[in-house]
Amino acid sequence: CNVASGSALLRDEALVADILEAVVNxxxxxxxxxxxxxxxxxSRNALRIAKLAEASGIQALTLHGRTRDDRFTGHAEYRTIAEVKAGISIPVIANGDIDSADKARAVxxxxxxxxxxxxRAARGRPWLLGQxxxxxxxxxxADPALDTIHTLIRDHLVAMHAFYGDAHGVRIARKHIxxxxxxxxxxxxxxxRQQINRAVD
Structure with a gap:
């Protein structure tokens, strides 16, 4: 929403500290x-932010391996995550471009x-987490068989309709399909794809 919230706060470390302390308390x-x-x-300042977070009482830190300026372009870098892990004692969770079991182990x-x-890698592949x-x-x-995927999609659609209602459920279901x-x-x-995107029930 471009109102200097979210990752824009990375430019104001003092405000980050105030917000974290207020939420924790x-x-x-x-x-x-x-x-x-x-x-x-x-201006990679993740280690300073991580230390502020730890000092404020944050219990764990997830770090995405891109800057705000990167958005979702290029490739995640993990050197900064390693530096943060070495610099604080709370649990650190690595995030960014983890799209396979091999990549998770390597990261x-x-x-x-x-x-x-x-x-994002789990969208349309929820079995990736189990892998x-x-x-x-x-x-x-192994990846599930097509009949298993079919059953999974059907069950997911039924659950979305039950949770969101028919009108809203179908709109949300389109992107998942x-x-x-x-x-x-x-x-x-x-x-x-166009037929699916126009579906109303």
Missing amino acids: AVAVPVTLKTRTGWDAE LAETGADAVMVG IAARLAGRDI GWYLDALPFAVSNTQ
């Missing part, structure tokens, strides 16, 4: 923080992070 539950490595490549090894957080957990436990899980289609091992025609 206002609630009786553990508070965590997710942020980026800095405002831009010339954990590179950063020393306590865990990984998967974001990552299995790989980290020394096992492998698009993500599932992107993950399929074959192409879906533009005509088929």
Whole structure:
């Protein structure tokens, strides 16, 4: 919404400290923080923000390996996450471009992070989370068969309709179906996608 909130706060470390302390003191539950490595490549201040967070009582920190200026372009960098992990004692969760079980394991090894957080890569592939957990436990899980994916999509759609109601549920379902289609091992025609995007029930 471009009102100097969110990652824009990375340019005002004193305000970050005030906000974190106020939130931690206002609630009786553990508070965590997710942020980026800095405002831009010339001002990566994630370690200073992380130390402020730890001092304020934040219980865990998730760090996305891009700056605010990067948005979602280029590739996540993990050096800053490793520096933050080495510089604070609260758990650090690595985030950014973790799109496979192999990548999750590599990011954990590179950063020393306590865990990984998967974001956009799980859209349309919710089984990725189980694959990552299995790989980290020394096992492998193959991609599900198409009939399993079909059942998963159907169950997901039913759940969205039940939760959001029919009118809103179908609008939300459209984007999820698009993500599932992107993950399929074959192409879906533009005509088929347009039919889904125009669906009203």
